[in-house]
Amino acid sequence: MLGLLLSGTPLAAPRASAAASPVCLSGALAFDHRDAEAGTAKPWVTSPARNANWELWGQTSPGSASRLLASGLTGVDGGTFNACYQASGPLPELHMKFLSASTQTWRVIPDRRSATPYSFTTASLTDVATSRNLGTVKVPSPIQGAWNVEDTLNLLYWKRSNPDSGCWTSHQANGACDQLTVVWDPGASDGGYWDYGNTNYVILAGDMPDSHHLVLHEAGHWLQWQLYNHWFPRVTNCNPHYINRSSSTTCAWTEGFADAVAAYVLGDYRFVYPDGTSYSFANGRSTPGWDAGDTVQGRVGSSLLDLWAANGPDGGAWSRTIRLMTYNASTDFREYFLTDRPTASPPLSTTGTARSIITSHTIDY
Ligand SMILES: [Zn+2]
Structure with missing residues (x-):
């Protein structure tokens, strides 16, 4: 359960030299789906993707490769995320990556041989010196079903009645x-x-x-x-x-x-x-x-x-x-x-x- 409570674990230690505050990308992850439980009309509904894995990627210096800067889970209270990196100056490039998985506890993959879940990235932001709020980030429609499954499995996980781990x-x-x-x-x-x-x-x-x-x-x-x-x-x-x-x-x-x-x-x-x-x-x-x-x-x-x-x-x-x-x-x-x-x-x-x-x-x- 511990891992599910964390929402944003910086992978890199803050730099001692920089007094600047961290650069963060925040927002909420959501997906559209047709609601079969509502009946044969199956109305379209927008739901938060909760406890879903996110990653913050970016370049920390001009010309460097984009690398993983932080990772975490979206919140249970609306799929929120706040992905931060302690930078010493403006970041040349920054984007979010979202995956249809929840820690290592469950995942949704495209086929039996896949090693990785579905994922998508947000548009690249360039020359990022201050935090940005991305608002509601929607899962691309062709793959939104993966996050519908990811989010639904929370309901089973929360009722699993295992007090031991x-x-x-x-x-x-x-x-x-x-x-x-x-x-x-x-x-x-x-x-x-x-x-x-x-x-x-x-x-x-x-x-x-x-x-x-x-x-x-x-x-x-x-x-x-x-x-x-x-x-x-x-x-x-x-x-x-x-x-x-x-x-x-x-x-x-x-x-x-x-x-x-x-x-x-x-x-x-x-x-x-x-x-x-x-x-x-x-x-x-x-x-x-x-x-x-x-x-x-x-x-x-x-x-x-x-x-x-x-x-x-x-x-x-x-x-x-x-x-x-x-x-x-x-x-x-x-x-x-x-x-x-x-x-x-x-x-x-x-x-x-x-x-x-x-x-x-x-x-x-
Ligand atoms: Zn059956």
Whole structure:
């Protein structure tokens, strides 16, 4: 977490000879995107890019090569930045570079083989002797989806319930965090999955970043694998899979968990598709069109959300389940509910309200 609090770390020590104040470029990073969560009209929205990596580049003497002068993260309060360099005189050239990554904790790259995130630079300023305010810096439209993903992943990071380190889970310590990588290719059609067993990257294509539920669902698969310390259930009969239809216990568990991650993080009870259509997880014993039991991902996902709900039996949050998952991996919902919840300390309930919740979603053990 420490690294995310810093906003502007000069890489070079101030020169003792110069009494001058530092030269700073300030402003706020923002991106436009179509908001699928707002419905099928998908209105255009401008949002700040928070916790995004920035770099200050420039020439410190005439004719010298442009070099990295400072780096940091945009602010959580509106994507603000204030990039400073202690110069002894006017700087011949100065510009900002922005990257679709957040420290080394997550990043968005253009294709599976990329070593670097998306990036762009601001126009060169010349002969800069005093600080400048760049105002709102907009991400160029062809690549703005990368910062939409970058910013959305903040929401999952902030709710990751890991008090032990700044990493995604307690399995890693500060300085050695696993990095969540999202591949987003705006021109591709293949995407919308987590590439388990290969790159282990989240793969997105086209307008998929418009749906924050989709982004967080796929990141949720990666998070479950992380919570299980690089283990994942062997999933069968899962292609295709539907919220309201029977698949398998392993498919319903892993897909239901990912659905629940997205809804929990966004504070709702549905899945939203990139075209702005949505599907409610509300279901009971007689809901038309829904299959019954723990082979149905929507039954599992809604059960989890109700267990984690503010008025639910798990203390009003998912944190106790998150912690349980770090030391007791479950192959399916039955194992999670019947076998593993009692191993939490203190035990998570399997009776009373907890049992009523799953029964109301047709899961009868
Ligand atoms: Zn999925």
